[in-house]
Amino acid sequence: MLILSLDHARKLGLVLLVTFSTLTISGIDGAPSQHLAKRGADIAVSTSASASLELPQPGFFADRQPAASFKAVEFDDDDDDQEQQPDDDEFDPEEEEEEEDGPEAGAVVINKAKQPSTPPKSLPSDPYAHYTYEKPYAPAANSLQPGKKARRTMIIGDVHGSLVGLNGFLKQVKFDAKLDEVILAGDLVAKGPQSLEVVDKARQIQARCVRGNHDDKVLRWKGFLDSKKKGIPSDLVENSEHHIIAKKMSKEQYQYLLSCPLILTVPKELSVKKIPIHVVHAGIDPSDNMSKQLPWVLVNVRNILKDGSPSRKKKKGEGWAQLFNDFHSKRVKQGEPDFLLTYGHDAGRSLNVKKWSIGLDTGCVYGRKLSAYVVETGEVYSVNCPDLGLNSDDD
Template sequence: MAQFSRDDVSSFEYVEAIPRNDRTPKQQRMWRYIAMAVAAVVVIVVVVVVAVVVTNHKKNNQTSSTGNNQLVISPYSNMQAIVTNNDTSLQQKERIFVIGDVHGCVKEFNDIVAKLNYDPTKDQIILAGDLTSKGPDSVGVVRRAKELGVLCVRGNHDDKVVRLKTFEIEKGRNAMYPVDATMPEGGVPDPIKFKNYHTGVSFNFTQSDYDYLASCPVMLHMPFLNNTIVVHGGLDPNIHSLENQIPFMVMNMRDIDKNNVTSIDSGVGEQWATVWNANQKLLNMDNTMIYYGHDSSRGLNIKQTTFGLDTGCVYGGSLTAINVKTHELTQVSCQTYVKKGSSNDD
């Protein structure tokens, strides 16, 4: 069999059988540069992909407890997030009571004050938010609370009243039209229209009424008293410091859903208090006692370190007080002012 050599130019098969395709030095350099460029692009793409994955992972870890750690606070909220009270005068009180949602039920508020034989010189009442709205006399509750020197935290309904009154004070009542318009607050999670029923409550407030309600912090912390914290809705058990809690969620939360996200709805997962108690040993809040309202659908809800006190007074349930030093409960029966599930139930 004939053997062909690529260097044997005398062979008639030379061109056809073994074609020469040598590259010039210039071509070799060009292809080397192309190869280097392609390799560099591949490295850059890999680095970018890794960076995006890491960033998203960190972001997901940071936001997993709330779904959004950048919830906008209204410019009209006039809000104190945390007040720490270690005052000697408070420490010297013989009895300290936390009372669940009053919701404008001034008669029942007076009833429980009387049943407690409350003495402002010796005792202290703390209201767990939602002093206002739904019931017949929000202004009456606020004025009676001021008169008795009651401490308080801000509920989700109180927050709407404060925001509307702040807007009225700053812009004037004439700026609250048309009534179908939404109050300009940026991207808040709970926008309010001027026709909202909270507006009627806010219009009846004096400056003094407003100042009192606006002074109620989102979280009241009393380290001297078994590290007691009073809030309206709850605390996110995935956030290990009060400073990082999200005010909107503290006022509104009910459940931790299946994605470990704090939810304002109930029945979408486990109640935040259940998760809190289960994780108590892992939290940086040893022996913390939390007293809250807001969740009337679950009624009186006493657990190891959490005490749910909204027993649906405005719906015809009861108004509940707890002595935080002894955990003794006191209740009074309430009239039915609002049917559960009405348009005002939000």
């Protein structure tokens, strides 16, 4: 069941109905490219950015516009507990976890690395990251032919090793493997108890994906382990959860997770608004064009500081999505969005629907919801996830 507080509903300009609510999302695609304060980066990536990634030039700060309406579909199950979503200023388990990566209980820590808060010029483990920047998206065969049964392309928020949450979602929405397609918005692994089983499930249903920050840490560890080199990079934490997952990961699981690009663009032909839909894990730097985003930003950003620097923390600065929407609302004034940006990563802000962007991480691994945006209809599905016993103390 989708839970929205009254304050959140007012921000979205929604009128809530009890039971099934139908809420309609406008699309998105355009990104600024003027620099506010650019940071250099010596990060090698496999670049295949297409013209569709070139977004309109910036102006940045604009008068705020009310969010577009959208359709939300609630799926009832046996657990009807109404859960209060945290306010933006309250504790964010995801952010706290990122503050310092800790080991499993009783594990011996050889190197304990504090993650950078803003984009670093480079990280010691960069040679083992093996990024794919962007991948072409080819729709499934016959998916665009008229007269066919309606298909769904569902962009799903962070699963975080909650296989039971993912399976429950697919069951509730009546997923049809022959017809429907899933895109996972990153962070398939870590936190939950069945990270590699989630990867196997994604492979089984032929889900597409983008790389999340937790996926990135596991991939860096696996790349380092496979290199057989000595001397653990100082930004990798030995005996951490990411290290343990990497050691257990099969070649097939690694290759699948490695295949997840930083950006995936769904073609406009599939969209209900006939606009491209970009999928990233965390977000973007609103001051730059989509095709020029730093990999660190794409998997880590939450806020933009006063000096224009992207930050993975939320205690200072302003949410990147707000600034991003401010810019595009000013750019097109009262016009319809010409693209949509969907992302996960920010469980503390939960379902975050704006005119040009949709945040889909609704804290499934914490026993809240697993949410998805349906490309062909503009609907948002939200399904209850089981309580895995994780809380702020586990981060």
